[in-house]
Amino acid sequence: MTVRSLISILTQQEDINFLLTNRVPRAALTRFMGWFSKIEQPLVRDLSIACWRLFSDLDLSEARKTHFRSLHDCFTRELKPGLRPSDPDPTVVVSPCDAIIGAFGRIADTELFQVKGAPYSLLDLLGDPALVEAHRNGRFITLRLTSSMYHRFHAPGDLRIEQVDFISGDTWNVNPIALKRIEKLFCKNERAVIRAHLATGEALTLVPVAAILVASIRLHFIDRLLNADTVGPVSFPCDVGVRKGDELGWFEHGSTIIVLAPENFEFCDNVAGSARIRAGEPLLRKPA
Incomplete structure (x- = not known):
């Protein structure tokens, strides 16, 4: 069993998922993440993105650029031009x-x-x-x-x-x-x-x-x-x-x-x- 599979099984257990994502100091953790994600140190950036990939199905193939300054830069990434055209019907x-x-x-x-x-x-x-x-x-x-x-x-x-x-x-x-x-x-x-x-x-x-x-x-x-x-x-x-x-x-x-x-x-x-x-x-x- 892979680490991702184990994480998926644990987070699908509702009590565990709710505990891990809510019964924590939400405001403090959110402020910390806002600060941490903007760190532009290559090792911190690379480890953060690697960890993110481990916990999710992150796919960066559509991203406009391939190098990111920080985790925050990756979070807020732009896409390659033309990948999200809007339906032209005015109605x-x-x-x-x-x-x-x-x-x-x-x-x-x-x-x-x-x-x-x-x-x-x-x-x-x-x-x-x-x-x-x-x-x-x-x-x-x-x-x-x-x-x-x-x-x-x-x-x-x-x-x-x-x-x-x-x-x-x-x-x-x-x-x-x-x-x-x-x-x-x-x-x-x-x-x-x-x-x-x-x-x-x-x-x-x-x-x-x-x-x-x-x-x-x-x-x-x-x-x-x-x-x-x-x-x-x-x-x-x-x-x-x-x-x-x-x-x-x-x-x-x-x-x-x-x-x-x-x-x-x-x-x-x-x-x-x-x-x-x-x-x-x-x-x-x-x-x-």
């Missing part, structure tokens, strides 16, 4: 990131769910009653980025971004095991609420949610790194136009993006629970 909202599809469906009035039988409210997630009204009875989809995935995320459509609200919080793991055990987990973790409208006028909101080891979110259109040093809630007004597929920013590891879309949008045929999706692939469609 389609595409996935903003590479991800595994989690919970998705219709928002029941203002209630959605993180896993079956585990509801949470739009108000708890977003913190703004006016934005809640914009998504009442709308559609939601949860996109989970694993640690080995491409960590940058992109505009899911032609958008006008109007404001970013950063909400301080915890750094629980966001894997399926934690989602089953921690009530309203997404509403407890640090997160950014990116308010936008599609070119056709409908409200579309992206909520990148931080997690253990991941509590840093970089957005290109605000001059601020959002992390544990940002005391929220705090709002950053902006007026930025982006085209479908434009890069919006990145996580400094892997985490989750919740997409909130209008009521009249429908999920595309490729959307299914636990399916893998890539940035630029169809996610939702506005009926003709």
Whole structure:
């Protein structure tokens, strides 16, 4: 039995997985990882990436460059040009990131769910009653980025971004095991609420949610790194136009993006629970 096989077996045991990834000093470990990952010492970098490969299915064949300054540089890697083309159909909202599809469906009035039988409210997630009204009875989809995935995320459509609200919080793991055990987990973790409208006028909101080891979110259109040093809630007004597929920013590891879309949008045929999706692939469609 290989070391990777043994690790896989242990982490698939729910109690062990939850203990190892949650019953630890999450904030301190996340701060440490933020510091450690930026060390640009070749031995530290090489051992860190080798360890990462041991624990995951990390594949760097799509990376734009083959040499990385640090573990952080590898986490936030760009891809070779042209590898994530966006669906050109103007009626389609595409996935903003590479991800595994989690919970998705219709928002029941203002209630959605993180896993079956585990509801949470739009108000708890977003913190703004006016934005809640914009998504009442709308559609939601949860996109989970694993640690080995491409960590940058992109505009899911032609958008006008109007404001970013950063909400301080915890750094629980966001894997399926934690989602089953921690009530309203997404509403407890640090997160950014990116308010936008599609070119056709409908409200579309992206909520990148931080997690253990991941509590840093970089957005290109605000001059601020959002992390544990940002005391929220705090709002950053902006007026930025982006085209479908434009890069919006990145996580400094892997985490989750919740997409909130209008009521009249429908999920595309490729959307299914636990399916893998890539940035630029169809996610939702506005009926003709």
